[in-house]
Amino acid sequence: MSGSHALRGLRAAVVGGSIGGCAAALALHRAGCRDTTVYERTAGALADRGVGVAVHAARYAELAAAGYLDASMPWVRLAERHWYVRDERVPLGRMLGSNAFPFRTYNWGPLWRELRARVPEGVRFRSGTPVLSVAESGAGAAVHTEDGSEPYDLVIGADGYRSVVRAAVCPAVEPRYAGYLAWRGAYPQSRLPDSGSWPEHSCAYVVFSGATSSSTAFRGRTETYASTGSSTPQCPSARASAATTPPRFRPELWTHRRGPCCTNS
Ligand SMILES: Cc1cc2nc3c(=O)[nH]c(=O)nc-3n(C[C@H](O)[C@H](O)[C@H](O)COP(=O)(O)OP(=O)(O)OC[C@H]3O[C@@H](n4cnc5c(N)ncnc54)[C@H](O)[C@@H]3O)c2cc1C
Structure with missing residues (x-):
């Protein structure tokens, strides 16, 4: 897999380690981030959520060519x-x-496991680590957890519908x-x-x-x-x-x- 290295040298965090978070971590690594951390509040492997994550055949071709999915993943x-x-x-x-x-x-579980397995070893995947908040800090943003605060050049929100990243970026927007x-x-x-x-x-x-x-x-x-x-x-x-x-x-x-x-x- 080759990347564009557009983000070469940046330090990045991804909040949420589900399907979106794993895919984002992979993309950041390919784009050249030198240091990437994924924060996932759930400890251990994420549980199965059933059949039915549907991928259009044309989108599959793009994702397979880019190395996110491959033919060996079980699908219907x-x-x-x-x-x-x-x-x-x-x-x-x-x-x-x-x-x-x-x-x-795709069954949700195998899809997540396959994406998780593609997250490069150099990416830190911190399971069981809820992010309490995200705030602007200098030219980047700081991620706050129970262990303290970490500064990053870039923070990606992949933390679902009650996103703490969205709360930091658009505080007036609330799920309805x-x-x-x-x-x-x-x-x-x-x-x-x-x-x-x-x-x-x-x-x-x-x-x-x-x-x-x-x-x-x-x-x-x-x-x-x-x-x-x-x-x-x-x-x-x-x-x-x-x-x-x-x-x-x-x-x-x-x-x-x-x-x-x-x-x-
Ligand atoms: C059975 C099923 C079938 C689906 N089918 C389709 C489909 O066909 N097409 C489609 O587009 N969508 C579908 N969806 C919806 C969507 O694709 C999935 O829900 C998918 O999991 C969304 O991925 P995500 O990474 O964006 O968010 P989520 O899966 O919601 O993941 C968010 C992650 O962030 C973590 N998190 C949240 N807050 C924090 C925090 N503060 N700190 C750290 N971690 C945090 C959560 O624990 C979670 O792991 C389906 C969903 C299910 C369950």
């Missing part, structure tokens, strides 16, 4: 997305249509409930009475009143997400559905989905 090919709606005459629901879905899905809920469940595929009926390499989107659920199979397990919006007309899941649904069957899907989320649309 998705080719199509099938849209189902309720129909009493068909037990599985009626398939309204399908559209291309050229994605690879966006108006939708999501549930996730994973179970052995053998427990599905109709498991053989679902097409291979497809992701099933089941649309019913007020909610959309999606299911993907991965190594004998089926992972299902369901999301529903609140009464806000700006509900992001409704906007996302509108953006990613093929126009030819959008009106009918919309009718089936009409529920608390869409009463104003």
